[in-house]
Every structure is written in structure tokens, then in C-alpha cells.
Amino acid sequence: MKVIILGAGVIGVTTAYYLAKQGAEVVVIDRQREAGLETSFANAGELSYGMSSPWAAPGIPKKALKWMLMRYRPLTIWPLLSTTMWSWGLQMLRNCNEASYRINKSRMVRISGYSREALTDLMAEVPIQFDQRELGTLQLFRSEKQVISSKVDQEILEEFGSPFRVLDREGCIDAEPGLKHVSEKFVGGLQLTSDRTGDCRKFTTALASEAEKLGVQFRYNETIKGLRHEASGISAVMTENGEVEGDKFVCCLGPFSAVLLRKLGIRLPIYPVKGYSITLPVMDGDAAPQSTIMDESFKVALTRLGDRIRVAGQAEIIGYNKSLGKHATDAVRHVVNDLFPKGGDQSKIEGWTGLRPMTPDGTPILGRTKFNNLFLNTGHGTLGWTMACGSGRAVADLVAEKEPDISFDGLEASRYA
Incomplete structure (x- = not known):
């Protein structure tokens, strides 16, 4: 065959x-x-088994409007004259309800849980090195409102058997010691303990x-x-x-x-959602992330990949556009400077952009x-x-x-x- x-x-x-x-x-x-x-090539580097969730969720339309008004916005929508784009967007809105979210989440968890097993088996079969770590993902909350909102996610994680830990400020610092330099900027976190990290490329x-x-x-x-x-x-x-x-x-x-x-x-209702990342060398290992931190406010992930830090995020709906403008990576630069200002050498940042193949569900x-x-x-x-x-x-x-x-x-x- x-x-x-x-x-x-x-x-x-x-x-x-x-x-x-x-x-x-x-x-x-x-x-x-x-x-x-x-x-x-240069995605966030996180193997997000515990965070395998659809973007289409209850409350997202309201949050999206708020995000688009932020200075370092997680979401930008360019109103293109594209029937494909608007059709995809409407299908996504139809999935922003509790019933659809649970169905879609269950399907995604089925694949991601199996994928964790498959990668474990594969690493036992072949000698592949890709800067892998098994220290989990820390979802970082900057406000008490985010802590309260996370209870819904905790219920879903329990339902699907995804292990997690609820952390206060000190617990977050124990998990990611580099955060001790900016402890006033967050109140707690949710650690997904089964997640891994590694360089996809x-x-x-x-x-x-x-x-x-x-x-x-x-x-x-x-x-x-x-x-x-x-x-x-x-x-x-x-x-x-x-x-x-x-x-x-x-x-x-x-x-x-x-x-x-x-x-x-x-x-196929697949639309290219543009994302950005920067990669910078570690300058101080103790002041850099050890695994992946997901900044819940800016929807930006920071991941340790060997002697590098990968910072990725943003969602830009602009069709098949892969240009990397002068200020395109401002949001991800802001987050790494805000949380790990001494961790990486920001004079040696490499920027990148790629297209995520998103389905509406x-x-x-x-x-x-x-x-x-x-x-x-x-x-x-x-x-x-x-x-x-x-x-x-x-x-x-x-x-x-x-x-x-x-x-x-x-x-x-x-x-x-």
C-alpha cells in the first residue's frame, strides 16, 4: 500500500x-x-493535555469585545470582505454555549489524552530529544475574579480526569520560582500537572x-x-x-x-487564525520560567525550552496574512518583560508568526x-x-x-x- x-x-x-x-x-x-x-516552527511549545478546550465557550463573545479594547490585546479582528471569514465566525458563535462546549471539550480531551499516551510510547521507542520537560502548566491569575471563574474549569477537569492543583501566590512561586520577583502582580494559579513542554520543531x-x-x-x-x-x-x-x-x-x-x-x-470550516511568538535566550535561569506559564489576562504562554524562552499568543483574524509588522509582537514582549524581566536577553529576541488551522468548534x-x-x-x-x-x-x-x-x-x- x-x-x-x-x-x-x-x-x-x-x-x-x-x-x-x-x-x-x-x-x-x-x-x-x-x-x-x-x-x-515556533509555537508555544506546550503540550496542553489539561488545557485542551475549545475557544468557543460560554461568555467568550463578551470577553472578546473586552480583549479587543486592551492595549496589549489577545484578539484582533480585521473586518475583511470575506464570506469564508464571517461564516466561520458565525459558526463559532453558535458554539459559545454550555451544551456545545461540553460536547466539543469531550471530543478534544479524547484526542489529547490519547496523544499523551502515544507520545509516552514513542519516546520509549526512539531516542528523540526536543527539550522536553514534564513539570506541568501554570495558569496564572492576576485577579480574584479569575480565580473564581476558574472553578468552572476545575469542575470540567475533574469530570474528565485531568489532574490539577489550585495554588495561592506562594504555591505559584514554589512551582515557578522566577515569579518571586513580581509576586505583587498575581494572586494565584491553577497548575495542570499532567502537561508537558517541548520544542515542536x-x-x-x-x-x-x-x-x-x-x-x-x-x-x-x-x-x-x-x-x-x-x-x-x-x-x-x-x-x-x-x-x-x-x-x-x-x-x-x-x-x-x-x-x-x-x-x-x-x-471544511477551517480558518487561519494568526498567532505570534518570540524566542529569546535565557539570561538568568533562576529568573526564567521552568515550564509553561499561561497568563490568563493576556492569553500569552511563556515556555522554557532548554536554554531559550518561547513566548507565544495573540489571535489575529486577518486571512492568510503572514506579515510580521514592526509592532506585531508587542503583546508577547510585554508579558515576558512584565513577569520575567531578568530571565531572558531581550536584546536577542527573534520574532515569528504562523497560521493556526482553527475549526469553529x-x-x-x-x-x-x-x-x-x-x-x-x-x-x-x-x-x-x-x-x-x-x-x-x-x-x-x-x-x-x-x-x-x-x-x-x-x-x-x-x-x-
């Missing part, structure tokens, strides 16, 4: 690896020169090397133009260098999945399509790194006609029919 994987980000590479392990002949096609150079390139050892062929610098289909299904991928034939095909193109598959009559789109040999592994939003190993292994099993370990109920594109 020859399987063609579209996309060499962390989703495409994990899918390729798990298929190769099952004996498939695998070809991965990507327009970049190496694996992991788009959304996987390092993981992706290392796993790509392991996949090559299993016989996976990577065709880089090759732009995908479309898919050739016949009555029996998809027969080939059309690229700028010609056609690549296969028996089965898996689309792992993130925000570009919707663009490609629209030509086949497959309409937060859940990725996995599994079958109307073509019997075309499969999906896309739409993971901000949780592609978190869910990569789980969704990659589950989709690989489905493609290989092996019973997956998790149910695909509510995960396939048919839920939008």
Missing part, C-alpha cells in the same frame, strides 16, 4: 511515521525545504529522520497544485513537478487543507471523506503539537484498516453536514 501524505508539519510527520511502522510505503510532499517550517525534524529510516520518502520544495480524482477515488497528487500516484492519501495541510479540498467539493477534523481513499488529519488550531501523536497514530490505523484505539465519533468532517 502506497500512502501519500500532504504536508510535513508535525501532523503530517507523525502520520507518516505511524504508517511506516505498519509497513506502508509512504511519501510526504511539502512546499518547504524541510519538515516543520510552517505552523510547527525539534521533535518534527527528529521524527522525520526516524521516519526516513523506516523508508519514508520526503519530497521537499514541491508545491501541491491539486488532486486528480476519478470515480473510484483519488488517483494522484498534482504538483509543480508532475503527478505522484498512490493508493491512499492523507491531507495534513493545516489551514491550507480547506483551500485544496474545496476544489473537490469538500468544504475547536475539534480537529480527522478520518474519512466522501472519497474512500482520502483521509483527513487537520484543523487542530492551537493544539496541533498537543494532539499530533494521538491523531497521527489514530488516523494511520484507520488508513491501514486497523481498528483505532479511540472512537472517531464526532471527529470526522461529516459532523458539519
